[in-house]
Amino acid sequence: MRKKLLLFMMMGCALFSFKSEPKSTGKLDVEIETKITKLLTEMTIDEKMGQLNQFTSRWEMTGPAPQGNNEQQMLEMIKSGLVGSILNVTGAEATRKAQTLAVENSRLKIPMIFGYDVIHGYQTMFPIPLAEAASWEPELARQSSRVAAVESAAAGLHWTFAPMVDIARDARWGRIMEGSGEDPYLGSLFAAARVKGFQGDDLSANNTIAACVKHFAAYGFIESGRDYNTVDISESTLRNVVLPPFKAAADAGAVTFMNAFNEIGGTPATANAHLLRDILKGEWGFNGFVVSDWNSVGELLVHGVAADRKDAARLAITAGSDMDMEGNCYVPNLKTLVEEGIVDIKLVDDAVRRVLRVKFQLGLFDDPYKYCDENKEKTLILSRENLQVAREAARKSIVLLKNEKQLLPLKKEGQKIALIGELAADKDVPLGSWRAKAITGSAVSLLEGMQNAVSSPANLVYAKGPAFVVGESKFTVHLKFNTTDKSGIEEAVKVAKTADVVVLALGENCFQTGEGRSQTDIRMKGLQQELLEAVYAVNKNVVVVLMNGRPMDISWMAGNVPSIVEAWHLGSEAGNGIADVLFGDYNPAGKLPVSFPQTVGQVPIYYNHKSTGRPSDGEGNVFWSHYTDAPNSALFPFGYGLSYTTFTYSDLKISSSEMSKGGKLNVSVTVKNTGKVKGQEVVQLYIRDLVGSITRPVKELKAFDKIWLNPGESKVVSFELTENDLAFWGASNQFQAEPGDFQLWVGPNSVEGLKTTFKLK
16 A cells, blocks of 8 residues: 555656666667667657657558648658657558658658557458467467568568457457457466567567557456446456466567556556556566557546646656557657656656667668568468468367257268358458458358368258348448348248258357447347247257357357357458368367356356355355356356367376475376367366465466377376466565465366365475
8 A cells, every 4th residue: 555655646746757777687689778878869859759659640651742731740740750650551662651751851760660450460360369269279379470470571560569468357348359368377378479479589580570468457357348448456456367468478578568548446557657667667677668559648638637638748658658659648748848857858768768679679770671572562461371370270269169969070961051141151250350451351251161161062051041230330330230121031941941950150240349349238139049049940950150259148049059169250261260170170179268158247257256255055045145047157167168079087196285385296187088089178277275365266277288189098187386386466465375275176177177185385
């Protein structure tokens, strides 16, 4: 409490004294630092302000000179060295022309850095990040991010505003599709993998781009799942749940971070010195730079913590926000703030140094045009090799939720298959939201994928069913769903009656998720439920292929339909990837990275919840933590996913019933493939700290291993736990493991598994 009080007093002061650069855990390049120091001595204060300024493109860089006043003003600012970065300029030709404006006209010839939202691919689209996390293969995320970086760099880009590493527990939040789900451990592994994929082994290479870790911090905890809303969480939740993926990304070498839009406990993240100065740049020694989210500096006025844009600039630069994205607060005001003695010039110099450091690391001072290669752009983007990676990522991201009647895998011949649903033929929805420069309608549809797979066209018949999204709003934020025109249901029912098995494509339009797409109702929209029930009434052999960007309320479906395939929005090769799974060319092995609720009233819902003082009921007791109209449990829990084969777990062993401080514990379990086909299983290890200085979750994922097993084959899977794996941010305000009793589970998901106990001495 005393620390927070001092922090707020410091932020309220008119004069901020910047004493020294924060410590750095990463080794700085002495040659680069020397060059930056020299450059800083040559820069005017206006040129320094310019490096902290980012604008979006306001005209077509490859077209004629701009005519409007705003465009002319931006053009002159670029030429004068008052724009450090531009976003939304893409293409080798356009970025070269934009870079020329800065390098060949400004006094010091400092290159600009070009950024873009490359979230799950540049033009080759990969599964949305939430889907990719269902693979439980961080290496897959590294590969897809590597491809995205190669394509982006070939298009002249230097910087992506990804990965998003926010932990998200609320399916109503539209941006849940951008992250890796609800678990800090799994999220940390994917965060690090994506950073390494974007940045490669050498950031100065011309096929790498700078990663930007977002949103710092706690954006996934916004109240009601409503975008841009308030966050109010404890330091314990911040440290133990929210920050681990950010720390993992920083440790992986990420060179930029982005502020969150939200406040935390009354202080907007963009003006939160505790986050930016104390933790990121202080404790973690981060020496890259922090960029605001779009106008988040300007929005300090709307939050009610800044009187005007000058005041907003003071708060943001003081807190540690280095670059102002589209806020137009720094350039007009920082010079005055310095001249008036309100902001120390050392503070500005530190921010400029950080921005210049990344430009040097990218090699832009050596060759400002190194990324502007139109020949590479033509050959590297959307290549056959990239599409092969996309197909592999698509099928690895699929989760088999149900397969009761063993309807899957389908037969390529000798079976009449009815494929029903508008989404089945859609070539755009599978590309997902946040699609960068994807070509509209370029995805392989499910219909195309299944047509490619069957031995004869006669084996597959398609019925569109009723329209889903209607009107001119199909690709906008405000989607209009068909709730009245039932034409198409009758034809779908007719086709279903004659089929051996029905594959029904249902779910969400891709623009139902993403930024600004929060929803209060996470059931299927339009006439989809009516279509499902009508088809099921005439043919019980139904396989639902669910295409969606968030966990949905599919309780009726789960209670009735025998087979459900969670196929998310899988990108360019979606249809082929889904067909690979449906026909058994690939045995699904995905596991859910996020819990599916029984109903929206349960959200936020997550496996690693706390016990509470009244966790369970007694006979006839009403006074315990529960709902009277729904269970507490998830419909499908975190870590859940089936296979076309079956696995058994046995012989759980630990090397000792006690772990000493500084010691380790070896854990092993035997997993056997008891089915008839080769398959993969994600073996998951969870722990519970039974007594802590603060309350601990009922379960925490601490390790997993994804293994292949042939039919009848057994394998001993081993894990090693250390004291560090048991550590948490406790009452002492530091990370440490506390002595005491622990429970340990190893199993196929967060609910099932073999159990043992041990003690930390």
